[in-house]
Amino acid sequence: VIKMNELDLSGKRVLIRADLNVPVKNGKVSSDARILASLPTIEAALAQGAQVMVTSHLGRPTEGEYADEFSLQPVVDYLQHALSVPVRLARDYLNGVELAANELVVLENVRFNKGEKKDDEALSRQYAALCDVFVMDAFGTAHRAQASTHGVAKFATIACAGPLLSAELEALAKALDNPARPLVAVVGGSKVSTKLTVLESLSGIADQLVVGGGISNTFVAAAGHNVGKSLHEADLIPEAKRLMAKCDIPLPTDVRTATEFSETAAATLKDVSEVTDNEQILDLGDESAEQLAEILKNAKTIIWNGPVGVFEFENFRRGTDIVARAIAESDAFSIAGGGDTLAAIDLFGIKDKISYISTGGGAFLEFVEGKTLPAVAMLEQRAKG
Ligand code: 3PG
Numbered sequence: 001v002i003k004m005n006e007l008d009l010s011g012k013r014v015l016i017r018a019d020l021n022v023p024v025k026n027g028k029v030s031s032d033a034r035i036l037a038s039l040p041t042i043e044a045a046l047a048q049g050a051q052v053m054v055t056s057h058l059g060r061p062t063e064g065e066y067a068d069e070f071s072l073q074p075v076v077d078y079l080q081h082a083l084s085v086p087v088r089l090a091r092d093y094l095n096g097v098e099l100a101a102n103e104l105v106v107l108e109n110v111r112f113n114k115g116e117k118k119d120d121e122a123l124s125r126q127y128a129a130l131c132d133v134f135v136m137d138a139f140g141t142a143h144r145a146q147a148s149t150h151g152v153a154k155f156a157t158i159a160c161a162g163p164l165l166s167a168e169l170e171a172l173a174k175a176l177d178n179p180a181r182p183l184v185a186v187v188g189g190s191k192v193s194t195k196l197t198v199l200e201s202l203s204g205i206a207d208q209l210v211v212g213g214g215i216s217n218t219f220v221a222a223a224g225h226n227v228g229k230s231l232h233e234a235d236l237i238p239e240a241k242r243l244m245a246k247c248d249i250p251l252p253t254d255v256r257t258a259t260e261f262s263e264t265a266a267a268t269l270k271d272v273s274e275v276t277d278n279e280q281i282l283d284l285g286d287e288s289a290e291q292l293a294e295i296l297k298n299a300k301t302i303i304w305n306g307p308v309g310v311f312e313f314e315n316f317r318r319g320t321d322i323v324a325r326a327i328a329e330s331d332a333f334s335i336a337g338g339g340d341t342l343a344a345i346d347l348f349g350i351k352d353k354i355s356y357i358s359t360g361g362g363a364f365l366e367f368v369e370g371k372t373l374p375a376v377a378m379l380e381q382r383a384k385g
Pocket of ligand 1: 019021059060140141144360361362363
């Protein structure tokens with residue numbers, strides 16, 4: 001693909017599609033990770049003397065309808081503090097925008113435009129007509145074939161990959177194509193069903209596949225243990241057995257249980273074979289977490305998505321804490337992605353110790369699953385001419 005930093009952007013109208021889909025609370029951005037990751041791209045385009053527009057979706061509004069709660073205004077406020085140039089929000093922009101160098105124009109939430117989500121051709125052409133150069137930099141939305149990601153890339157005079165998108169793709173390729181071994185994957189989260197494809201693909205390439213959270217409970221049940229009232233999916237036990245035959249999937253020997261799912265529930269540490277009918281497993285036990293820590297310390301590549309226990313509850317945080325610290329202390333090339341994973345990284349303060357933190361949730365998983373990201377495929381097609 002053509003990369004933004006290979007182009008001369010001076011005097012050009014540049015449209016950057018970023019993923020600024022950040023959480024907003026009381027009109028303020030409550031987690032700025034995605035904006036921080038996009039800032040260098042915006043700054044580089046401004047520094048080159050381009051006339052810069054940036055756009056994104058935010059949330060999932062009813063398509064085609066403006067709604068205050070999904071406005072990019074909080075993002076504009078944030079950018080105004082972060083940048084030294086004036087930042088302006090444009091609401092009506094589809095028929096053209098007045099632009100100048102040394103200012104940033106933010107185009108309002110693309111999902112307020114009818115046709116955005118179905119990759120409408122007329123809308124894609126309108127986005128394309130706004131700019132001389134389209135920069136696709138929204139890795140987090142690259143798995144969506146929508147007008148502002150895929151369609152505009154098809155019709156823009158020049159379509160290129162932004163530095164964030166390029167960095168994400170390079171980091172993922174480093175972990176997945178020819179990784180330094182052992183490659184250890186950690187997949188946590190509540191349900192096997194939502195992560196089945198990613199488990200399937202990682203079980204084919206990882207030397208060890210660590211499962212955590214509700215996912216792990218299904219595997220524990222598959223190994224013949226009683227999981228009581230634990231979150232698990234009995235219908236997926238055959239799948240779990242099949243994956244265990246295919247790949248080394250270490251299972252917990254001890255767990256922390258509770259008789260209710262609550263912040264204040266007391267934790268009982270016990271052998272995995274002793275879980276009773278009225279209990280639920282909410283975290284790994286210390287012995288199991290230390291075993292995983294050992295595996296992670298010896299890894300050369302780590303792919304991490306999802307916590308291994310209910311880390312939001314203080315009494316059930318220890319397993320994720322031990323695993324997270326082991327990933328942080330490991331010399332492996334480590335890559336982490338997904339909303340819950342990033343929250344855990346923040347909570348344990350290990351941000352600087354992970355080799356690469358992806359801004360993608362769904363896009364990260366789809367890439368790991370080996371799926372083609374439509375917006376990236378379009379950039380590749382355009383580069384071939
Ligand atoms: C995300 O948060 O994963 C991306 O911004 C995509 O958002 P979407 O799932 O609403 O398309």
